Structure formats: C-alpha cells, structure tokens
Amino acid sequence: MKTSGNTILVTGGGSGIGRELARRWHELGNTVIVAGRNESSLAETAEGHANIHPMVFDVSDPADIERFVRDLIGRFPALNVLVNNAGIMHYEDVTTKRDLADAEATVVTNLLGPIRLTDALVDHLARQDGAAIVNVSSGLAFVPMPKAATYSATKAALHSYSISLRAKLEGAVEVIEIVPPAVQTELTPGQSTREGYLPLGTFVDQVMMQFESGAPPEVCVPNALVLRNAEKEGRFEEALAITRSF
Template sequence: MKTTGNTILITGGTSGIGLGLALRLHEAGNKVIVAGRRKELLDQIAAGHPGIDTLVLDVTDPASIAGARETVTRTHPELNVLVNNAGIQLPEPLLEGDSLRVAEDTVTTNLLGPIRMVNAFLPHLTAKEDAVVINVSSGLAFVPLPITATYNATKAAIHSFTESLRVQLADTSVQVIELVPPAVRTTLMGQQDNEHAMPLEDFLTEALNLLHTQPDAKEILVDNVKFLRHATANGTYDDVLAMLSAY
C-alpha cells in the first residue's frame, strides 16, 4: 500500500484507532473520509481538522451502507482505500439473560458490517489502481478473551474472511491487508487508562511505519500483538489463554 496520495474511507472513525488513523493518514497527504454513526462527533472532527470529510454511516444498516456507497462514489470517485474499522466489544457473561443480545449486536456490527461494506464497495475498488481493503481484526482472533466471547469469534471470522478475500482478489488491482491490534488504550472496552494496554499513539506510530516500510504486507503486526498472533505456533496458547481468563 502506498501511504500518501490515497482517498481513504474509514468506518468507525469518530474515536479510538479509527480517528487516530484518520488524523495520521490525513497528515501524511491522503484525502480522508471519516464515517460514523454520530453526526455531532463527525461535525466536531470536520470543524477541528479542515480537509477531512465526514459521512454519517451505520454499518449495521444495509440501507445506510448502500447510501454511503452512492454518496462516496459520487462525491469522491477517486476513492481507492476502504478501512473496515467499525466495531464493538462488550462483556458477554453467558449465564446472564442479555448475553444473546450482545452476541447478535456484535455479529451484526463486527462481522456483517465489514462483509457488507466489502460487497458494496468492491465493484468500485476493482476499477481503481492501487486499491486497498484494510480489515481491522484483533489479537483476540488468535487467543480469545473469554469475557468477550462473540467479539473474539467475530474477529477470528474477519481474519478468515480476509484471507479468503485476498485469494479471490489476487488477480485484481485490490490489495487486502489485515490490521491486527493488541489491546490499545481506547474507550472500546473502557481501557483508555489500562496500563497493560498499548498507548494509542505508540500503536499508530508503529502500525503506520510498518505500512510504510512493508508496502506488500498481508498483516500488520505491532510487536505487542505477536504473543497472541503466534501463540499456537510458539506452543504458548494454553498459557496465554489462562492469562486472559483472569481478566
């Protein structure tokens, strides 16, 4: 992936990793469109960062995705990068009554959302040079955090979907990249002050440096996530799972 001169749509871009990526990529000389559900946050981003465009988008709503495709391909026909970042992570105590609601919401947002976005935008992207789909998964795709059972499962599914997508698009102009964050200090699970999580700015610096120095990368793995990504290969899976089970 080239790291400048792109037109990039980022879902879930109003906070955390999504907003961080948007600001860094904008500063690097890319046109960035931040998409999210809350118009008031989008308005604040647009006002505070001239040059960044915004789009109201709910990835759980197929009609909203269809409308976003129509709007973005009309207003930004040069769009060549889609970053599927929108997601939720909620505690899911499986013995409690509302765990099914959490599971269903998580699947709709974290799995169906990116799949629907890819299906909506792929016809446009395959007609562009230097096109890229970046799917944001998680280190928990490889060793689960038991309290967020369905979150882990959706991220494992995104990993598998991304692998298949890459193979199917091998003969097209579209590069497929999986960005695999570790625990990062964001509000996703209220871990913005968690000393065990990676500072957001450190994550962004390392991840974007990897994108810049490894333009053909299939996965972007910062050092802090490698103990999860390679746990099975390293024979440490049971130990890592036991550690995560204590949270």
C-alpha cells in the same frame, strides 16, 4: 498500499484507532472520509484537517450501507481504499441463558458490517489504481477473551474472511489486516487508561511505520505477536490464561 495520494474511507472514524489512523493518513497527503453513527464525534476528528470529511451512516443497517455507498462514490469517485475499522465490544456471561441482543449486535457490526460494505464497494475498488481493503481485526482473533466471546469470534471470522479476500482479489485489490493488541481506547469503559494496555499513540506510530515501509498482509505490532503467534509457538494455554485475566 501507497502512503499518499489515496482517497481513504475509514469506518468508526469518530474515535480511537479509526480517528488516529485517519489523522495520520491525512498528514501524509491523503483525502480521508471518516464514517460512523455519531456526527459530532466525526466532526471532532475532522476539525482542523481540511481534507478529512465526515459522513454519517449505520454500518449495522444494510439499507443505509447502500444509501451511504451511493452518496460516497458520488462525492468521492476516486475512492480507492476501504478501512473496515468500526466495531463494538461487550462483555458477556455465556454460562447461563441470557438476552442475546448484545451478542447479535456485535455480529452485525463487527462481521456483517464489513462483509456488506466490502460487497457494496468491491466492484468500484477493483477499477481503481492502488486499491486496498484494510480490515482491523484483533489479537483476540487468535486467542479469545472468554468474557468477550462473541467479540473474539467475530474478529476470528474477520481474520479468516480477510485471507479469503486476499486470495480471491489478488492482482486487483490489496487486502491488509491490522491486528491490534490491547490498546488504550474507549472500546470498553475505562480502557483508555487501563494499565498494561498499549497507548493509542504508540500503537498508531508502530502501525504507520509498517505502512510507510510497505505494509505486509498482516500488520502486527510487537504487543500483538504475543497472541498472534501463541498457537504456533506452543504457548496457547499460557496466552489464554492472560486473556482470561483481562
């Protein structure tokens, strides 16, 4: 993926990883659209950045995705990069019967959302020069956090989906997966100051270094490799013990 001259859509661009990636790509000379549900948060991301453009949509609503994509391509016909970053995370007790509303919302937002948005944009992207799809998964795709079982499962599925997309879109659209470790964001309450989690700025610095030097198919910062390579290195049970303690 080239580092400048793109028109980039970042979902979940109102906070956390999405916000910081949007601002860094803007600094490199890209047009960036930040999209999500919270208009005020998106406006905050864009404030002071002339070429960051907020657009409101609901990634969990198929009809709104179709409406959003029509508006998006109408306003930004040069769009050539999709960043599927929007996601939610809920802790859950899977040991007893419960209300599955949070689990179902997690599947819809974290997995069906990227699948639907990719489907809505793939024909357009395939016609663009330098086209790319960037999916933001998680180290928990490789070693789950048991108290966030559904979140972990959706990220494992997104990792698998990214591999399939990469194989099928080879030569037409580049497919890159960003694999975050535990990062200090507000994905869960109090996480932005949690000890032992990677500071957001450090994480984004490390990600952008890889993009600027030619992003590999999987962008794994050093902290993410502890989980990404656990099974291959025979450390899976040890790594699971770590995620169980989070």
